[in-house]
Amino acid sequence: xxxxxxxxxxxxxxxxxxxxxxxxxxxxxxxxxxxxxxxxxxxxxxxxxxxxxxxxxxxxxxxxxxxxxxxxxxxxxxxxxxxxxxxxxxxxxxxxxxxxxxxxxxxxxxxxxxxxxxxxxxxxxxxxxxxxxxxxxxxxxxxxxxxxxxxxxxxxxxxxxxxxxxxxxxxxxxxxxxxxxxxxxxxxxxxxxxxxxxxxxxxxxxxxxxxxxxxxxxxxxxxxxxxxxxxxxxxxxxxxxxxxxxxxxxxxxxxxxxxxxxxxxxxxxxxxxxxxxxxxxxxxxxxxxxxxxxxxxxxxxxxxxxxxxx
Amino acid sequence: xxxxxxxxxxxxxxxxxxxxxxxxxxxxxxxxxxxxxxxxxxxxxxxxxxxxxxxxxxxxxxxxxxxxxxxxxxxxxxxxxxxxxxxxxxxxxxxxxxxxxxxxxxxxxxxxxxxxxxxxxxxxxxxxxxxxxxxxxxxxxxxxxxxxxxxxxxxxxxxxxxxxxxxxxxxxxxxxxxxxxxxxxxxxxxxxxxxxxxxxxxxxxxxxxxxxxxxxxxxxxxx
Ligand SMILES: NC(=O)c1ccc[n+]([C@@H]2O[C@H](COP(=O)([O-])OP(=O)(O)OC[C@H]3O[C@@H](n4cnc5c(N)ncnc54)[C@H](OP(=O)(O)O)[C@@H]3O)[C@@H](O)[C@H]2O)c1
Numbered sequence: 001x002x003x004x005x006x007x008x009x010x011x012x013x014x015x016x017x018x019x020x021x022x023x024x025x026x027x028x029x030x031x032x033x034x035x036x037x038x039x040x041x042x043x044x045x046x047x048x049x050x051x052x053x054x055x056x057x058x059x060x061x062x063x064x065x066x067x068x069x070x071x072x073x074x075x076x077x078x079x080x081x082x083x084x085x086x087x088x089x090x091x092x093x094x095x096x097x098x099x100x101x102x103x104x105x106x107x108x109x110x111x112x113x114x115x116x117x118x119x120x121x122x123x124x125x126x127x128x129x130x131x132x133x134x135x136x137x138x139x140x141x142x143x144x145x146x147x148x149x150x151x152x153x154x155x156x157x158x159x160x161x162x163x164x165x166x167x168x169x170x171x172x173x174x175x176x177x178x179x180x181x182x183x184x185x186x187x188x189x190x191x192x193x194x195x196x197x198x199x200x201x202x203x204x205x206x207x208x209x210x211x212x213x214x215x216x217x218x219x220x221x222x223x224x225x226x227x228x229x230x231x232x233x234x235x236x237x238x239x240x241x242x243x244x245x246x247x248x249x250x251x252x253x254x255x256x257x258x259x260x261x262x263x264x265x266x267x268x269x270x271x272x273x274x275x276x277x278x279x280x281x282x283x284x285x286x287x288x289x290x291x292x293x294x295x296x297x298x299x300x301x302x303x304x305x306x307x308x309x310x
Numbered sequence: 311x312x313x314x315x316x317x318x319x320x321x322x323x324x325x326x327x328x329x330x331x332x333x334x335x336x337x338x339x340x341x342x343x344x345x346x347x348x349x350x351x352x353x354x355x356x357x358x359x360x361x362x363x364x365x366x367x368x369x370x371x372x373x374x375x376x377x378x379x380x381x382x383x384x385x386x387x388x389x390x391x392x393x394x395x396x397x398x399x400x401x402x403x404x405x406x407x408x409x410x411x412x413x414x415x416x417x418x419x420x421x422x423x424x425x426x427x428x429x430x431x432x433x434x435x436x437x438x439x440x441x442x443x444x445x446x447x448x449x450x451x452x453x454x455x456x457x458x459x460x461x462x463x464x465x466x467x468x469x470x471x472x473x474x475x476x477x478x479x480x481x482x483x484x485x486x487x488x489x490x491x492x493x494x495x496x497x498x499x500x501x502x503x504x505x506x507x508x509x510x511x512x513x514x515x516x517x518x519x520x521x522x523x524x525x526x527x528x529x530x531x532x533x
Binding site: 057058059061062063064065067068092093094095179232234278 | 316318319321322323324326327330331334387390391392393
């Protein structure tokens with residue numbers, strides 16, 4: 001990715017000019033393409049990552065449906081236009097990796113990609129095969145990040161991943177959980193193992209990670225990816241009909257998507273959030289969260305209080 | 311432990327992708343629909359004939375309906391987006407064999423009643439499955455191309471099989487109800503989680519009817 005970033009910056013001016021001329025949505029979108037996204041360093045290497053990535057659970061599992069494959073490629077194109085890089089998937093997500101691979105080859109944007117997937121099997125040998133299969137599906141030479149999904153057979157897979165990293169077959173390794181599953185075990189692994197990344201659920205309502213996991217990640221120099229940033233969409237179901245607080249603009253939030261995402265990425269331990277969407281318009285809203293101001297600690301508390309009162 | 315699941319977190323695809331399976335499959339399968347419809351209409355006629363050979367033909371048609379649904383819709387279209395469906399796809403083929411073995415040979419299916427209330431109810435159910443239920447997916451997708459036809463798509467095929475199973479001797483019927491009940495449970499739970507309550511009607515109906523069928527004596531006519 002270090003190469004990718006410098007290459008991207010080198011080509012930055014040129015790309016911006018050509019991108020702007022192809023823009024589907026002018027105005028805010030082109031402004032965002034020109035401005036620098038908010039980034040965070042991966043503690044282990046210092047490499048900068050934009051704070052908004054993309055998840056693919058449910059949203060990219062479209063089978064071989066050509067119409068939807070084309071539409072999802074459009075969603076991915078929007079993601080790259082807003083300077084997104086981190087994409088997260090898993091062999092568990094049905095045909096999501098296949099859809100991603102097709103979209104990536106159609107768009108030809110893999111130099112901007114930070115490719116993250118997972119190993120999800122109870123069989124150790126199968127884990128190695130899975131990583132190879134995922135590489136083929138995505139059409140990438142190697143993954144930037146491989147994670148053990150939901151701690152399934154983590155002891156064995158983590159050994160595999162460490163060996164792969166030593167051989168240069170993957171750049172970073174990590175583990176994932178969600179919904180507050182197996183937290184104690186997760187914490188123990190974070191304490192003992194040489195992880196580059198952890199992925200866990202963190203959003204404005206699910207804040208259990210603040211107690212132990214996020215401080216531990218900071219202490220141990222582990223990057224954090226926040227999954228389920230919208231509680232799988234439930235945050236919109238609950239709050240979208242309500243007005244934003246009058247001070248939302250001061251906290252850098254123009255809409256609910258920015259409110260939810262900026263809350264997450266303003267936590268000092270969080271490296272990036274990975275919202276998932278099937279819609280170009282939603283992608284545009286979500287990517288807006290990696291530009292402009294972020295809420296300060298006082299505003300973060302207000303953000304929680306406001307939702308609790310609603 | 312702080313588990314915080316909603317049922318919706320357990321399905322791995324969106325309603326749009328699910329409903330488009332039907333239109334995509336229908337487009338690819340055309341004009342087999344005509345055969346499926348003709349075969350479907352023929353089954354009660356064949357079952358009502360006194361000569362056992364006709365009833366055997368009806369059972370073969372029913373078994374083919376299960377095989378085509380399993381290998382076509384389930385394996386080719388549905389299983390890539392929902393991996394547990396792979397097992398059901400092969401299960402449908404196994405069920406076809408079982409229908410052939412049990413209702414065709416071991417305890418041959420009885421005759422479809424030729425008159426009276428029972429005949430009326432069975433015909434009504436059959437036509438509902440053949441011509442009425444397929445419109446539920448079409449109306450949810452807002453496109454007639456998303457019809458879910460008997461012998462092509464699973465929920466309707468499973469539910470349409472139940473009236474035929476009513477003509478099988480109760481002693482062996484339970485064997486033929488295991489997979490239909492399993493499928494109806496799986497499909498109803500999936501559609502519930504997908505928050506497509508309207509579509510859940512078919513497998514939910516199948517589940518209730520299947521359970522009732524475990525206890526009802528055969529409705530077949532002697533001869
Ligand atoms: N254990 C694990 O490793 C694990 C577990 C869970 C999740 N994850 C990862 O984290 C990613 C994100 O989590 P998630 O997909 O569960 O849920 P999420 O990102 O919290 O929510 C996705 C839902 O939010 C809706 N949405 C997105 N942007 C929106 C907007 N601007 N306005 C209104 N609605 C919007 C989407 O609907 P539309 O399509 O209509 O936009 C979708 O239904 C996953 O995709 C996956 O990559 C990993």
